[in-house]
Amino acid sequence: MSRFIIRAIFVRFAAACAAVLFMGAAVSAQDTLTVGVYESPPFVMAEGDGYAGMAIDLWEAIAGELGYTSQYQRFDTVGALVDATAEGQVDVAVTNMTVTEDRARRVDFTQPWYDAGLRLMVDTDHGGGFWGVINGLYNAGYLTAYAWLALVIVIATIGFTVFDRHFDKDFPRRWRDGVAESFYTVMSVVTSGRAPARKNLFGWIGRIWQALWLVTGIAVLAYVTSSVTSVMTTLQLTGRINEIADLPGHSVGVAAGSTAEEFVDNALVLARTFNGTADSVEALVSGRIDAVIGDAPVLEYYAHTHPDVAVDVVGPIFQPEKYAFAMPLSSALRRAVSVEVIGALEDGLIEDMREEYFGEAY
Numbered sequence: 001m002s003r004f005i006i007r008a009i010f011v012r013f014a015a016a017c018a019a020v021l022f023m024g025a026a027v028s029a030q031d032t033l034t035v036g037v038y039e040s041p042p043f044v045m046a047e048g049d050g051y052a053g054m055a056i057d058l059w060e061a062i063a064g065e066l067g068y069t070s071q072y073q074r075f076d077t078v079g080a081l082v083d084a085t086a087e088g089q090v091d092v093a094v095t096n097m098t099v100t101e102d103r104a105r106r107v108d109f110t111q112p113w114y115d116a117g118l119r120l121m122v123d124t125d126h127g128g129g130f131w132g133v134i135n136g137l138y139n140a141g142y143l144t145a146y147a148w149l150a151l152v153i154v155i156a157t158i159g160f161t162v163f164d165r166h167f168d169k170d171f172p173r174r175w176r177d178g179v180a181e182s183f184y185t186v187m188s189v190v191t192s193g194r195a196p197a198r199k200n201l202f203g204w205i206g207r208i209w210q211a212l213w214l215v216t217g218i219a220v221l222a223y224v225t226s227s228v229t230s231v232m233t234t235l236q237l238t239g240r241i242n243e244i245a246d247l248p249g250h251s252v253g254v255a256a257g258s259t260a261e262e263f264v265d266n267a268l269v270l271a272r273t274f275n276g277t278a279d280s281v282e283a284l285v286s287g288r289i290d291a292v293i294g295d296a297p298v299l300e301y302y303a304h305t306h307p308d309v310a311v312d313v314v315g316p317i318f319q320p321e322k323y324a325f326a327m328p329l330s331s332a333l334r335r336a337v338s339v340e341v342i343g344a345l346e347d348g349l350i351e352d353m354r355e356e357y358f359g360e361a362y
Contacts, residue, residue, distance in 0.1 A: 033333075035059065035070040036090035038081045039276065042301045042357040043096040043323075046074075054357045058113060058350060059094045059325065062340040076275050079257015082107065085326050092333060093326040096295055098259045108331050109324040111338040113350055117317030118260055119296040121303065122241045123284050124310045142227045149220060153190065157183045190220050241291050243315035250290035253280035260293040263319055277302050281311060295321070297358065 037044050043055040051072055063070055073090060075081040078097065085093040086106040096116065099109050160182035164171040172178045241250060247269050254260035256273040264271040272289055274280040280292045281302065292299065299313045325341075327334055344350045 031067060032069045032071055033063070033091040034089070035072050036075055036081050036084050036093045037072050038075050038078045038093075038095040038097075040078075040096050040295070040298055041277070041305075043298070044094065054114075054353050055094050055096060055323075057353055058341075058344060059092070061344065061349065062337055065340055066336055077256040077258075082257065082326065085328060088328045091327065091331070092337070096298065096323045097326050098295070098321040099324050100259060100262070102262075103326070106329070107326040108329055108334045109326055110334055111341040111345075112322035112324045113341045113345065114297075114323040114354075116321050116323060117296050118263060118293055118319040118321070119299055119313050119317055120241060120244065120247075120315050121281070121284065121292040121294065121299045121311050121313050122290070123287075124312050125285075145227075146224070149190075149224075153183075153186055156186045160185060189216070241314065244318045247291065251288075253283050253289040253292045255280065255294060258294070259319070259321060260295070264293060281306075281309065284311060285309060301358065 037051055037056070039046060039051075040053075042053050044051055044053045045056075059070070073084075075084060078095065081090075081093050081095065081097070082103055084090050093107070096114065097103075098116070099112055103109070157179060161175070161178045164182065165173075165178055172181055241247065247267075251270045251272060252264060253272050253274050254264055255276060261271065261273060271293075272283065274283065277292075277294060277298055280289070280294065283289045284292050296313070296317050303309075303311055303313050325337060327337075
């Protein structure tokens with residue numbers, strides 16, 4: 001046997017023995033780790049006094065294999081979690097943390113355990129809300145025309161009242177009742193194109209006059225209907241966001257300290273930061289922002305588990321990412337945890353977890 005092969009076998013054997021001895025010393029010296037978490041369903045979710053989720057399940061499996069127990073510490077933003085990890089306040093950061101160059105300068109990452117990326121979430125009712133239509137009518141100039149129509153309705157109501165009080169002896173004598181009767185007549189013509197039964201006081205001339213009123217009412221009804229329909233159609237076509245190329249001119253929501261925030265900064269997109277997905281979605285459905293940029297699996301999971309919320313995840317993944325656990329620089333845990341992550345990938349544990357949280361179709 002070649003002396004080089006014998007030497008290589010000896011070196012590997014010595015390294016393995018040293019790793020075992022080092023790992024045993026590390027476990028005995030510190031068997032409870034401070035684990036920083038950032039809530040991001042379905043990877044990290046508060047559950048009772050503890051946490052659950054795919055990232056938590058994976059970490060607990062790895063920690064169990066290595067003989068560690070965990071003491072969890074919650075952070076409000078992923079940026080705060082990265083800062084705490086870089087400063088050594090926590091031993092490991094557990095969430096769907098994306099590996100980036102800037103973060104890798106500050107913390108050590110383990111072997112990545114999940115492939116993801118960024119996607120868009122939009123409000124499926126965008127452009128159809130009451131105030132959206134009102135703004136559209138105003139911008140198109142229709143509200144001015146409606147104001148003139150309202151003035152005509154007021155004048156016609158007063159005119160009918162004065163006319164019928166003078167010529168119809170059966171018309172209500174009290175002004176309040178007479179105005180109400182005339183207003184009802186005018187609005188019936190405007191909204192339905194039909195007038196309620198009225199006494200014909202002037203024979204054929206009166207009938208022709210009534211017919212002209214009906215034509216006018218039909219024209220007004222058609223104008224109002226077509227203008228509202230036109231504005232709603234325009235809002236749906238011009239306001240729809242289907243992909244990243246549709247974002248210019250729109251405001252988006254991102255999680256503070258996330259890779260989505262870094263993306264919008266580089267893309268010069270108008271953005272607002274929020275503490276989490278739930279806050280971003282609330283701003284989206286209330287109309288304060290036009291879209292949400294976030295991790296694809298997080299947005300998809302939210303849309304799937306909140307069918308009562310009118311949101312949808314659209315477009316392809318436009319910035320592929322990888323998730324990994326993070327630790328302080330030069331952490332002694334990194335190699336051992338990375339080995340366990342690789343083992344979880346090879347034996348299908350991570351795939352089983354993925355199917356549990358996202359289903360086989362994802």
